[in-house]
Amino acid sequence: MDRLRQTITEAVHGQSQPTVTVLSSLLAVQDAIGYIPKEALEEVAAFTGKTVNDIWAVASFYPNFKFEPLCQHTVEVCWGTTCHLVGAMPVMKSVLDTAGLREAGDTPDKFLSVGYNTCLGACSQAPVISVNHRLVGRVSPETAARRVSGLSALPKPEDGHGQ
Amino acid sequence: MVLSYQDINAQAGSRWRSLTSGNLPWVRVGSALCGQAAGCEEVLDALESAMERHGVEGNVSHVGCLGLCFAEPLLDVQFPNGPRIFYGNVTPESVNRIVSVHLREGNPVTPLALGFLSNPDAAAGEEPPEGIPDLNLHPMRVLEKRIALRNAGNIDPGDIYQYLAVGGYQALHKALTSMTPEQTLEEVATAGLRGRGGAAFPAATKWRFLSGSNAPVKYILCNCEEGDPGAFNDKAIVESDPHTLVEGILLAGYATGAAHGYIFIRHGHDGPIERAREAVQQAQELGILGNSIFGSDFDFELEVALTGDSYVAGEETALMDAIEGGRAMPRYRPPFPAQVGLFGKPTNINNVKTLSYVPEIISQGGEWFAGIGHEQSTGTAILCLTGDLNYTGMVELPMGVSLKDVLFNVAGGVPGGKDLKLVQTGGPLGGVLGAEDVDLLLDFEVFRNAGAILGSGGIIAADEDTCVVDLTRALIAFCQYESCGKCFPCRMGMSHLLEVLERICRLEGGAEDLALMRNIGENMQAGSLCGHGQLGFNPVSSALKYFGDEFDAHINGRTCPTGRCLASRYSPSQTRR
Ligand SMILES: Cc1cc2nc3c(=O)[nH]c(=O)nc-3n(C[C@H](O)[C@H](O)[C@H](O)COP(=O)(O)O)c2cc1C
Ligand code: SF4
Ligand code: SF4
Ligand code: FES
Ligand code: FES
Numbered sequence: 001m002d003r004l005r006q007t008i009t010e011a012v013h014g015q016s017q018p019t020v021t022v023l024s025s026l027l028a029v030q031d032a033i034g035y036i037p038k039e040a041l042e043e044v045a046a047f048t049g050k051t052v053n054d055i056w057a058v059a060s061f062y063p064n065f066k067f068e069p070l071c072q073h074t075v076e077v078c079w080g081t082t083c084h085l086v087g088a089m090p091v092m093k094s095v096l097d098t099a100g101l102r103e104a105g106d107t108p109d110k111f112l113s114v115g116y117n118t119c120l121g122a123c124s125q126a127p128v129i130s131v132n133h134r135l136v137g138r139v140s141p142e143t144a145a146r147r148v149s150g151l152s153a154l155p156k157p158e159d160g161h162g163q
Numbered sequence: 164m165v166l167s168y169q170d171i172n173a174q175a176g177s178r179w180r181s182l183t184s185g186n187l188p189w190v191r192v193g194s195a196l197c198g199q200a201a202g203c204e205e206v207l208d209a210l211e212s213a214m215e216r217h218g219v220e221g222n223v224s225h226v227g228c229l230g231l232c233f234a235e236p237l238l239d240v241q242f243p244n245g246p247r248i249f250y251g252n253v254t255p256e257s258v259n260r261i262v263s264v265h266l267r268e269g270n271p272v273t274p275l276a277l278g279f280l281s282n283p284d285a286a287a288g289e290e291p292p293e294g295i296p297d298l299n300l301h302p303m304r305v306l307e308k309r310i311a312l313r314n315a316g317n318i319d320p321g322d323i324y325q326y327l328a329v330g331g332y333q334a335l336h337k338a339l340t341s342m343t344p345e346q347t348l349e350e351v352a353t354a355g356l357r358g359r360g361g362a363a364f365p366a367a368t369k370w371r372f373l374s375g376s377n378a379p380v381k382y383i384l385c386n387c388e389e390g391d392p393g394a395f396n397d398k399a400i401v402e403s404d405p406h407t408l409v410e411g412i413l414l415a416g417y418a419t420g421a422a423h424g425y426i427f428i429r430h431g432h433d434g435p436i437e438r439a440r441e442a443v444q445q446a447q448e449l450g451i452l453g454n455s456i457f458g459s460d461f462d463f464e465l466e467v468a469l470t471g472d473s474y475v476a477g478e479e480t481a482l483m484d485a486i487e488g489g490r491a492m493p494r495y496r497p498p499f500p501a502q503v504g505l506f507g508k509p510t511n512i513n514n515v516k517t518l519s520y521v522p523e524i525i526s527q528g529g530e531w532f533a534g535i536g537h538e539q540s541t542g543t544a545i546l547c548l549t550g551d552l553n554y555t556g557m558v559e560l561p562m563g564v565s566l567k568d569v570l571f572n573v574a575g576g577v578p579g580g581k582d583l584k585l586v587q588t589g590g591p592l593g594g595v596l597g598a599e600d601v602d603l604l605l606d607f608e609v610f611r612n613a614g615a616i617l618g619s620g621g622i623i624a625a626d627e628d629t630c631v632v633d634l635t636r637a638l639i640a641f642c643q644y645e646s647c648g649k650c651f652p653c654r655m656g657m658s659h660l661l662e663v664l665e666r667i668c669r670l671e672g673g674a675e676d677l678a679l680m681r682n683i684g685e686n687m688q689a690g691s692l693c694g695h696g697q698l699g700f701n702p703v704s705s706a707l708k709y710f711g712d713e714f715d716a717h718i719n720g721r722t723c724p725t726g727r728c729l730a731s732r733y734s735p736s737q738t739r740r
Contacts, residue, residue: 018466019425021488027430027469048488061490061647062471064430080392081587082549082623084637118474118641119392121432122200123547123621124232124555133433137200 007032008043022048022058026065034070071106071113073151075099076130077144080119083126087140091127092116094141098148112151168336168457171449172327179328183284184243187221188266191247193237193316194225195402196395196434197556201235209255210238213262221266227403227438229316231303232556234277240265244282246291249298251277271295302572303554308535308543311519312559315403320438323445326406332451334525335410338417339459342525348374348418351521353529355541360386360477360514361589361618361694363540363607372501373419373511381421382510384486385412385518387428387435388470388477391590392641394621396545396557397515401428401435404519405442409465411518413456414525416463419511423464427482430469439467474645478693479512481647492649493693516545516620537563540606544620548574551581551626560605567602570624581626585709589618591638592698594705595631614705616698630727631710632717636664638702646695653696656687660703668728672718677707 011032012025025047029040036059045052059065077083077092092114096102099112106113120128125137131147139147166174182189190210194203207223214221231237234251240261241247248271250261257275264272271279271292278298279291291297298304309315318325326332338347352367373381385408389397400408412424426439443465446452454462468486470476476491483505485491504510520542524532533541540562546569549555553575560569570576570583577583583598593616603609610617625634643657660683663676684700691697707714716724 017468018464019468019486021486023471023485023488024469025488027471030430058488058490062473064472078392079637081591081634081637081641082393085550085623085625085629085634118390118472118644119395120196120200121389121395121398122196123393123395123549123623124197124557125200125235126549126555128200133431134204135196135200137197137202 004033004037005039005043008037008040012040012043012047022050022055023062026055026059030065035066035068037067068106069110071110073111074113074115074130074132075148075151076115076117076120078118078120078126078128078130079116080123080126082123083119083128086126088127090141091129091139091144094145095129095148098145112148166449168332175324175327178324182222182224182325183241183282186243188219188243189222189224189241190266191224191226191239191241191316191319193227193229193235194434195228195399196432197228197232197399198235198237199434201232203236205255206236206238206253206258209258210262213259214266217263217267219262219266224319225321226318227315227320228312228399228557230307230312230557230559231277231301231554233554237277239280240271241282242269244284246279246281246289248279248292248295249277250275277301302575303556303558306560306564306568306573307558308561309559310523310532310535310543311400311407311516311545312403312557313523314407315399318404320403320405321441323406323442323449323451326404330526331406331522332410334522335413335417335451336457338414338525339457339461344374344418344420347414347525350525350529351418354520354524354532355529355539356517356520356524356532357540357607358514359516359545359620360512361616363617366513366517369501369511369513370415370419372499373421373509376501376509377420378509380423380506380508381419382505382508383412383415383419383421383424384479384482384505384510384512385424385426385515386477386479386482386512387426387439387515388474388482389515389619390429390474390477390645391619391621393549393587393623394547394590394619396547396620398428398432398435399557400515400519400545401426402438405438406446407519407522408439408515409442409446409452411521412465413452413463414521415511415513415518417461421511422462425466425468425486425505427468427470427476427486429476430471436467436469443467473647474641475647475693475695478695481693482512483510490647492647493695495692514619535561537561537604537606537609539608544605544617546605546620546622548622548624550587550624551577551583551629552624553578562605564605565602566605566622569605569622570601574624577624577626579626581628584625584627584629585631585634587623587625587634587638588621589616590621591641592616592694592701593618594638594701595634595709596705597709600709614708616701628725628727630723630725631706631713632664632667632723633725633728635702635706636661636668636728639664639699642695642699642702646699647693650690650692650696652687652690653692653699656683656691656696657699659683660700664703667714667717668723670717670721670723672714674718676718677714
C-alpha cells in the first residue's frame, strides 16, 4: 500500500469519537492531508459500506472540502457582513494583487491559495483574514499585503497542516 | 475515577484558593477567537518570556471572552485577595512593562490600565486602586446582567475544577437529588425561557414534546453551527465557559428523559471545538457524564459532532442529516423532530444560549429568571456588537433595554463623528433596520412587529458611507452561496436576485428590476422548504422599505451616492462555488 493510501486508511480508521459517519470520515481525511483525493472517496466508501457516488454526494456538498493537494500557504479573507462593511473587498483586492492572482484560487506554482470565508468568527476585529488558519484581525489592505508577502520568507510548512 | 460530589467540590475549592489566595499573582489572558485575531498568541509568548527574564512567578490562565473585544488583546493581573487590574490593547512591549512593574514590584501600571474589578471575596471597604476606573462603570458593562456569560472571562474554560469552584454543576446536583424531571421542566416553563436560535419558541413547550415520548432512545442536540456573519456569541460561550453548556444539556436531558446528546459545531472553528471536546472529556472523567451521575439513576452520553461549511446545516433538520453524515439539507415536516428526528429517534434541538441559561434557572428558580426582561421576552439578550461602532464586543443585557441605548451608549456610537445609517440584525435573513427606527426595545415581539429579527443576537452597525445596494448585494450573495439547493425557488431565486442586484450595482439596472425582484421574492417565500428561502427576500425588501431612493438613484439616476459599489465590482457567484 502506498503512503497516501496508508495515511488515508489510518485517518479513517483512527477516528475516536463514537459516531463515525461519511462526513466525519471525510473530515478526518481532510484534517490529515488537507484534501480529498480519489483514493479517499474509495476508502470511505469501503469503510462505510456505501458507493463512491454516495461519498461524492457528501464531499461535493460542503465547500470546505478540497480535491487537489493544498498549496504551501492558505489565506482566507472573511467576507461576512461585518467584514464587508468595514472593508473586506479592498483587503481582498490587495491580497490578490500581492499574490498575482485575478480571482480567488491557487497560484500556478501552488505556493499560495486565496479564498473567501463567510465568517471567521472574530467579527469584532473586522476586517479579519486567516493566514494558514491563524486569525489576523483589524487588517488594512497594506497590513494584509505585508502578511502575504511575508509568507515567501517562510520555509515550506509540513504537508497537511490541516485546519 | 468517580469521586463523590462532595470530594469533587472539596478538590475544586482548594485548587481555587491556591489561585486566588495563594501567594502568586494570577494573570488571565483573553484567548477566544477575538483575542486570537487581535494577537493574543504574541502576547502570551511575550508574557512568558518577560516573566522568565524578570524572574517572576505567577499562574497564567487562558480565559475566554469578557466581551470587551474592542480592547483585545486583553489581560488582567490579580494579586492574592486583591482586585483584578485589566490592561487593554496590550502589545509585547506593554506586556514587558506590566511584568516588570506590576507583576514584579506589585504596582499597577496605572496609565496602561483599562479598569479594575474588585474582588468579591475581599473584605468590605477595601481601597480601590488609585487612578484606575471601575471596569463595571465602563459603558459596555453598566447595563449588563450576566447569566449565561456569568463566568466568561473569569475562569479557565479548560479547567472543570474552576467551573466547580464558582458553583458549577450545583444546579445539576440540585435537580438530580431534589427535583423530579417534571419539576425541572416546570422550572424552565416558569422562567418563560424562549429559544435564542432565531424563532424564540418556548423551550419548555418543545421539551414537553420530547418528555411525552417514551421511546427508549431520545436525543438532545445543541446547535452551535452559528453561521450568521456578525454573530459569535455561541462560539464565545463554548470557548469561555463550556461547562455551563454541558450542564444545561444535562439538565435538558434529565427534564426530558433523554440520555444522549450532541454538540454540533462547524469544522474549522478549532477553538470552540477543542474547548467543547475537552469539557466533555473532563466531565466524563469526574463521572458528571456517563452512568449514574452523582449517584442518581440518570445516565447521559454527550458527543461533539462536526459539520462541513454550510449555513443551512444550522437549520434543525439539516443539522440532523449532517450528524448522520450526509448533506445538510432540510427535511420535510411532518414528521417533526420530536417524533422522528436524529437516526429516526425523538429529538429536541436547542441553541447554545438557550441551554446555557438553564443551570442558573434551576439554581435561582424560574420566577427569578421571569422577573428579568420585558413582557414575554424573559431573561437577557446576548448581543454581538460589530461594524461601525466604537466599542465592539459581546454583551448580555436584560431584555427591554432599547436598541438605541445599545448602539449609542453601550457600544459608544459610531466612530469618527459619523451618522448611523442602518443596523443589520439577526443574521443575513434578518434584513436591515434604518437608523430612524432603532429606538425599539430588545424584545422578540417588538422586533418582529418592526419587521426585524432579534435572532441570534448579531447587531451590525453601518455608518453613513455605506451603500445600501452594495450591502444588499453582499447579503444576497451570502444567501445564494449558502442555499442548499434542495428546492428551486430558493436556489434559482437567490441566483436571480443576485444577478439583478449585480446589474443595479453596475448602474445597468432597468426600470422593471424592482418589480422583478419582488416577484422572485414572493415565489421564494411561498415555495421554499426552510427559513433560508422563506426569509431570503428580507434583505431586499427591508432595504427597499428604508432606502428606496438609493435604489432609484442607481437605477434611474445611474449613480451610486456613496461610490461604494463601483469600488467593488466583484461577483461572488463567480468567485465562490
Ligand atoms: C437557514 C437556517 C439556519 C439556521 N442556523 C441556526 C444556527 O446557526 N444556530 C441556531 O441555533 N439555530 C439556527 N437555526 C434555527 C434552528 O432551525 C432551530 O430553530 C434552533 O436551533 C432551535 O433552537 P432554540 O429553540 O433554542 O432557538 C437556523 C434556521 C434556519 C432556517
Ligand atoms: S434538472 Fe434540476 S432537479 Fe433535475 S437534476 Fe438537474 S438540477 Fe436537479
Ligand atoms: S429553502 Fe433553500 S436552503 Fe432551505 S431547503 Fe430549500 S433550497 Fe435549501
Ligand atoms: S464577518 Fe468577518 S469574522 Fe465574522
Ligand atoms: S472579548 Fe470576547 S469574543 Fe471578544
